[in-house]
Amino acid sequence: MAQWVYIEDLKNHIGNEVELRGWLYNKRSSGKVKFLIIRDGTGFVQGVMVKGSVPSELFEQYKDLTLESSIILSGTVREEKRAPQGVELDIKDFNILQKSVDYPIPKVREDNIPDVGVLLPKRHLWIRSKKQWALLRIRDTIEKSIEDFYHERKFVRIDAPILTPSACEGSTTLFKTDYFGEPAYLSQSGQLYVEAACMSLGKVYCFGPTFRAEKSKTRRHLMEFWMVEPEIAFYELDDIMALSEEFVEYLVKRVLDERKEELLILGRDISKLEKIKRPFARITYDEAVEILKSKGLDFEWGDDFGGDEETVISESFDTPVIVHRYPAKIKPFYMKKDPKNPEVVLNMDMLAPEGYGEIIGGSQREEDYDVLLKRMQEENLSLDDYKWYLELRKYGSVPHSGFGLGIERTIVWISGIRHVREAIPFPRLLDKIYP
RNA sequence: UCCCCGGUAGCUCAACCGGUAGAGCACCUGACUGUUAAUCAGGGGGUUGGGGGUUCGAAACCCUCCCGGGGAGCCA
Numbered sequence: 001m002a003q004w005v006y007i008e009d010l011k012n013h014i015g016n017e018v019e020l021r022g023w024l025y026n027k028r029s030s031g032k033v034k035f036l037i038i039r040d041g042t043g044f045v046q047g048v049m050v051k052g053s054v055p056s057e058l059f060e061q062y063k064d065l066t067l068e069s070s071i072i073l074s075g076t077v078r079e080e081k082r083a084p085q086g087v088e089l090d091i092k093d094f095n096i097l098q099k100s101v102d103y104p105i106p107k108v109r110e111d112n113i114p115d116v117g118v119l120l121p122k123r124h125l126w127i128r129s130k131k132q133w134a135l136l137r138i139r140d141t142i143e144k145s146i147e148d149f150y151h152e153r154k155f156v157r158i159d160a161p162i163l164t165p166s167a168c169e170g171s172t173t174l175f176k177t178d179y180f181g182e183p184a185y186l187s188q189s190g191q192l193y194v195e196a197a198c199m200s201l202g203k204v205y206c207f208g209p210t211f212r213a214e215k216s217k218t219r220r221h222l223m224e225f226w227m228v229e230p231e232i233a234f235y236e237l238d239d240i241m242a243l244s245e246e247f248v249e250y251l252v253k254r255v256l257d258e259r260k261e262e263l264l265i266l267g268r269d270i271s272k273l274e275k276i277k278r279p280f281a282r283i284t285y286d287e288a289v290e291i292l293k294s295k296g297l298d299f300e301w302g303d304d305f306g307g308d309e310e311t312v313i314s315e316s317f318d319t320p321v322i323v324h325r326y327p328a329k330i331k332p333f334y335m336k337k338d339p340k341n342p343e344v345v346l347n348m349d350m351l352a353p354e355g356y357g358e359i360i361g362g363s364q365r366e367e368d369y370d371v372l373l374k375r376m377q378e379e380n381l382s383l384d385d386y387k388w389y390l391e392l393r394k395y396g397s398v399p400h401s402g403f404g405l406g407i408e409r410t411i412v413w414i415s416g417i418r419h420v421r422e423a424i425p426f427p428r429l430l431d432k433i434y435p
Numbered sequence: 436u437c438c439c440c441g442g443u444a445g446c447u448c449a450a451c452c453g454g455u456a457g458a459g460c461a462c463c464u465g466a467c468u469g470u471u472a473a474u475c476a477g478g479g480g481g482u483u484g485g486g487g488g489u490u491c492g493a494a495a496c497c498c499u500c501c502c503g504g505g506g507a508g509c510c511a
């Protein structure tokens with residue numbers, strides 16, 4: 001009886017008879033030679049059946065092999081230069097576990113890719129297709145790399161709560177739930193909690209889902225997305241700018257090292273990723289405004305950047321670009337004002353190149369009790385809700401800084417795709433929560 | 436909430452000035468011993484998103500509703 005192996009390991013079994021367990025991805029016939037493309041989660045491989053080399057009943061079962069039927073097959077692994085993966089399987093036998101009838105997603109064909117309106121309601125099946133498979137594997141590598149990056153640097157992971165009593169940042173809309181008769185909200189950021197945690201553990205990060213009930217309907221927005229938020233005691237703005245550069249460079253390198261095949265499946269221009277090396281460009285908000293004006297955009301100092309502005313700024317550089325020291329009035333209360341110019345705050349945004357836009361937002365936090373209290377009063381925030389947050393400034397307050405990186409936007413950029421909805425297994429979009 | 440684009444076969448799209456519905460893929464039948472989006476031959480498949488209007492005649496023009504996509508605001 002043949003040994004069950006995974007497709008990604010086939011190159012170690014050349015000449016052996018093995019068993020594959022998977023699904024039929026595609027098939028082709030040339031009369032007396034039949035080709036079956038099999039996928040098993042770890043990869044894709046072509047199986048070959050020649051008339052006369054297998055029992056004729058089996059050969060004729062080709063017609064029962066419909067797209068996405070589950071199948072167990074056995075055969076001999078053969079090195080094959082014509083095959084994209086370098087190996088093929090000479091089929092000896094196969095057994096259809098369950099025949100798939102009328103699979104709703106058409107066979108892969110570049111001139112016939114269904115509209116997302118068709119694909120999204122079939123997301124549970126769409127993720128079987130090759131590009132989605134590649135994207136989910138890249139996502140997994142990025143998530144693993146995040147863990148590795150921070151643990152290699154002695155950070156402690158802190159899981160921030162998802163159910164929270166009030167807003168973390170104030171401005172955006174929250175999903176409201178019922179907490180034993182009291183209102184509770186789904187977290188839109190773990191930041192306030194990692195600020196508390198870094199006073200216990202020094203270098204911390206949280207990594208989990210966040211929720212924004214904004215009526216956003218663009219390729220950059222999800223209602224539920226994942227964010228990693230490092231926060232470090234005694235770090236100032238320059239320290240987190242350096243950390244964010246090291247972090248993003250690391251993520252890109254790991255994907256290049258471990259998921260090149262997947263990037264090629266997605267048609268990514270890898271040379272663009274190979275340019276992602278420190279130092280990244282760093283400019284002030286003021287300098288960014290100058291770039292916009294020199295490119296002929298109508299832009300007033302004091303406004304926030306929209307999608308168009310981000311695109312123009314990021315396209316001016318080959319690396320990601322950090323824009324720092326934004327006008328205080330467009331930024332949240334917890335950001336520390338620049339002692340050299342109180343009109344601006346000690347914050348940083350990182351824009352991915354090629355027009356992909358913002359992937360990181362961060363800042364040095366206000367650590368002075370009185371200054372923070374005044375800022376909160378100006379914003380009309382509930383001091384009861386934030387009493388614990390203010391207490392962090394009463395008992396051994398220190399300078400501290402952190403940032404948040406959006407996982408899906410990072411995947412979109414590194415993978416070179418268009419829309420965040422393909423960067424998460426089951427996207428939650430405006431008015432769309434199925435499947 | 437606002438702005439823009441779209442809805443024709445299972446999927447992707449075409450149909451000129453308003454003249455009565457067409458192709459590729461998929462599916463079914465057949466051919467083919469090396470296909471990589473296989474190819475070739477044949478076949479079935481439509482209340483043109485719903486309703487109303489203009490017209491001798493509407494997929495096309497007008498009104499309205501529904502659905503989908505993109506963007507603004509907000510942000511990662």
